[in-house]
Amino acid sequence: MPSGAPAAPPxxxxxxxxxxxxxAQPAILGRRAAALCLVELQKMAHDRTEIYTRxxxxxLWLVIFGETFSRIHAIPTGGKPYLDYLAPGIxxxxxxxxxxxxxxxxxxxxxxxxxxxxxxxxxPRPALILGKSFAAGVRALAQVVVVLVAxxxxxxxxxxxxxxxxxxxxxxxxxxGFFSTLxxxxxxxxLSRDRLMGIGQAITMPLFFASNALYxxxxxxxxxxxxxxxxxxSYQVDALRGLLVGTPAHVGEDFGVVxxxxxxxxxxxxxxLGRLARG
Amino acid sequence: MTSRSEGAxxxxxxxxxxxxxxxxxxHGLTHRFGDHVAVDNLDLEVRPGEVFGLLxxxxxxxxxxxxxxxxxxxxxxxxxxxxxxxxxxxxxxxRRLLGYVPQQLSADANLTGWENVMLYTRLYxxxxxxxxxxxxxxxxxxxxxxxxxxxxxxYSGGMIRRLELAQALVxxxxxxxxxxxxxxxxxxxxxxxxxxxxxxxxxxxxxxLVTTHYMDEADQLCDRLALMHQGSVRAVGSPAELKAxxxxxxxxxxxxxxxxxxxxxxxxxGGEYRAVRSTRRTAGRLG
Ligand SMILES: Nc1ncnc2c1ncn2[C@@H]1O[C@H](COP(=O)(O)OP(=O)(O)OP(=O)(O)O)[C@@H](O)[C@H]1O
Ligand SMILES: [Mg+2]
Numbered sequence: 001m002p003s004g005a006p007a008a009p010p011x012x013x014x015x016x017x018x019x020x021x022x023x024a025q026p027a028i029l030g031r032r033a034a035a036l037c038l039v040e041l042q043k044m045a046h047d048r049t050e051i052y053t054r055x056x057x058x059x060l061w062l063v064i065f066g067e068t069f070s071r072i073h074a075i076p077t078g079g080k081p082y083l084d085y086l087a088p089g090i091x092x093x094x095x096x097x098x099x100x101x102x103x104x105x106x107x108x109x110x111x112x113x114x115x116x117x118x119x120x121x122x123x124p125r126p127a128l129i130l131g132k133s134f135a136a137g138v139r140a141l142a143q144v145v146v147v148l149v150a151x152x153x154x155x156x157x158x159x160x161x162x163x164x165x166x167x168x169x170x171x172x173x174x175x176x177g178f179f180s181t182l183x184x185x186x187x188x189x190x191l192s193r194d195r196l197m198g199i200g201q202a203i204t205m206p207l208f209f210a211s212n213a214l215y216x217x218x219x220x221x222x223x224x225x226x227x228x229x230x231x232x233x234s235y236q237v238d239a240l241r242g243l244l245v246g247t248p249a250h251v252g253e254d255f256g257v258v259x260x261x262x263x264x265x266x267x268x269x270x271x272x273l274g275r276l277a278r279g
Numbered sequence: 280m281t282s283r284s285e286g287a288x289x290x291x292x293x294x295x296x297x298x299x300x301x302x303x304x305x306h307g308l309t310h311r312f313g314d315h316v317a318v319d320n321l322d323l324e325v326r327p328g329e330v331f332g333l334l335x336x337x338x339x340x341x342x343x344x345x346x347x348x349x350x351x352x353x354x355x356x357x358x359x360x361x362x363x364x365x366x367x368x369x370x371x372x373x374r375r376l377l378g379y380v381p382q383q384l385s386a387d388a389n390l391t392g393w394e395n396v397m398l399y400t401r402l403y404x405x406x407x408x409x410x411x412x413x414x415x416x417x418x419x420x421x422x423x424x425x426x427x428x429x430x431x432x433x434y435s436g437g438m439i440r441r442l443e444l445a446q447a448l449v450x451x452x453x454x455x456x457x458x459x460x461x462x463x464x465x466x467x468x469x470x471x472x473x474x475x476x477x478x479x480x481x482x483x484x485x486x487x488l489v490t491t492h493y494m495d496e497a498d499q500l501c502d503r504l505a506l507m508h509q510g511s512v513r514a515v516g517s518p519a520e521l522k523a524x525x526x527x528x529x530x531x532x533x534x535x536x537x538x539x540x541x542x543x544x545x546x547x548x549g550g551e552y553r554a555v556r557s558t559r560r561t562a563g564r565l566g
Contacts, residue, residue: 031401031404032401032402034401035398035401035402036398038398038401039387039390039394039398042390042391042394043387043389043390046389046390046391046430047389111383112383112384112385112388113381113382113383113384113385114385114386114387116346116349116351116379116381116385117379117380117381117385117443117446118402119350119351120349120350120351120374120377120379121374121399121402121403121450122371122374122375122402122403122404123402277351278346278351278352
């Protein structure tokens with residue numbers, strides 16, 4: 001083994017001229033984001049218990065809430081059994097609840113010094129945010145499996161078309177990615193874990209209830225409908241219903257809205273990252 | 280404000296003026312948190328290749344200074360340069376020159392040591408084919424080869440510090456910035472960290488900027504020291520010079536107490552103390 005001297009610069013890493021800032025930016029962003037996504041996967045591989053415990057909540061919703069409301073027949077679902085109507089909503093909800101946790105995680109990493117150290121590397125800030133939202137997406141993917149299997153067992157008539165299932169998985173990943181950036185944006189405004197917890201709770205429930213996850217938009221009061229209209233969760237649920245159980249949907253528009261929301265979320269959270277690291 | 284009064288007092292100081300670009304140069308650096316002035320018109324110069332210690336009581340502004348130098352805080356007033364690069368104007372280039380270990384234990388506890396180091400090889404664009412070798416050597420140099428595949432959560436404090444040094448080294452930094460690298464470590468952990476830093480510096484000639492509250496470390500391991508108090512530098516010199524300036528039997532702790540302990544006396548900005556290297560007159564006045 002070569003003794004000592006680890007500090008001999010790995011060829012070129014330091015002396016290499018800094019690349020032209022703008023042209024190389026997307027390539028650097030992509031490479032850094034990939035590196036950060038990889039460590040998120042490694043972390044998940046080391047601790048799988050969280051993935052299992054996370055599966056409990058959507059199951060409870062499906063079994064308790066779903067079965068109960070199926071009997072009440074109170075919600076107009078356009079002819080679908082309520083459980084069929086509900087399952088895509090619960091899928092989106094469970095992804096939301098996972099994603100909203102990422103703001104707390106990034107504050108925790110700030111307090112631990114992990115974030116500061118990353119920010120002192122030549123890494124564009126959006127790459128740090130993309131890594132986290134990717135992790136949220138992958139964790140949400142585990143929920144897709146759980147909810148789809150449970151739904152099938154409970155007798156929901158799901159699509160068997162692999163393309164539709166893949167598209168559904170994709171919009172769950174994108175939606176979770178967006179809500180993680182929303183959470184990290186709020187973290188950048190709130191700066192402390194306590195405040196974020198308060199704001200997070202104050203915002204998660206309205207996002208969930210002012211959406212079409214549990215009931216159609218048309219049964220809501222007007223102002224809740226207005227919230228639902230700008231709530232990306234509603235678009236995500238609309239696409240999931242269309243893809244998985246075949247209700248009428250605007251899947252193209254839904255994808256557009258969620259992707260746009262994700263882009264805005266990444267930009268906003270990245271812009272506030274410096275403030276978060278300072279706070 | 281008078282910045283470094285170069286050449287004003289004739290004497291040994293002028294001989295020491297480095298011909299090469301300083302590793303760190305701060306002039307009139309000031310940083311406020313709200314109304315609180317954390318760094319107050321700070322002047323500092325670190326020469327290439329030296330181990331430079333930043334000392335001072337809690338709240339003196341050491342970490343704030345470091346956070347400005349590492350581009351984490353904006354440089355609102357005054358100027359800070361790393362190897363001639365302005366920190367505010369060229370943060371990305373500055374970051375490529377730095378290895379940084381923050382005050383908190385900052386390795387990712389949910390990854391293995393190896394994964395922690397490999398992440399940094401990627402973030403610093405170490406070519407793919409060299410990554411494993413670079414990471415392996417950095418871990419070996421920090422004595423962590425055997426522990427590399429364990430999750431960091433199970434590491435001791437000293438091991439985490441050495442892992443963080445390994446992370447900071449993969450880019451071959453020209454300036455290694457260590458904020459209290461031995462805080463909270465037992466004596467064995469402390470001396471292990473310092474042995475590694477010393478070996479690094481000997482083998483690679485990198486510049487090290489370090490803060491510590493341990494006077495014995497500062498005394499034995501730093502080439503030069505700056506004593507900070509209330510946001511500004513009160514004295515600069517080698518440990519021997521600082522002690523000699525205070526009196527024949529002075530200890531470094533005595534120097535520390537002298538500049539920081541009384542603390543609440545008249546705040547004269549410490550301008551004349553900065554000339555402590557060059558003068559016996561100062562020693563006379565202080566003694
Ligand atoms: N984010 C912040 N917001 C407000 N005040 C701050 C912040 N960070 C530091 N300060 C204040 O600035 C002053 C300098 O803090 P700094 O952390 O630089 O000191 P230090 O010399 O590193 O101290 P220590 O030896 O305890 O680490 C302190 O009074 C501290 O309370
Ligand atoms: Mg400090």
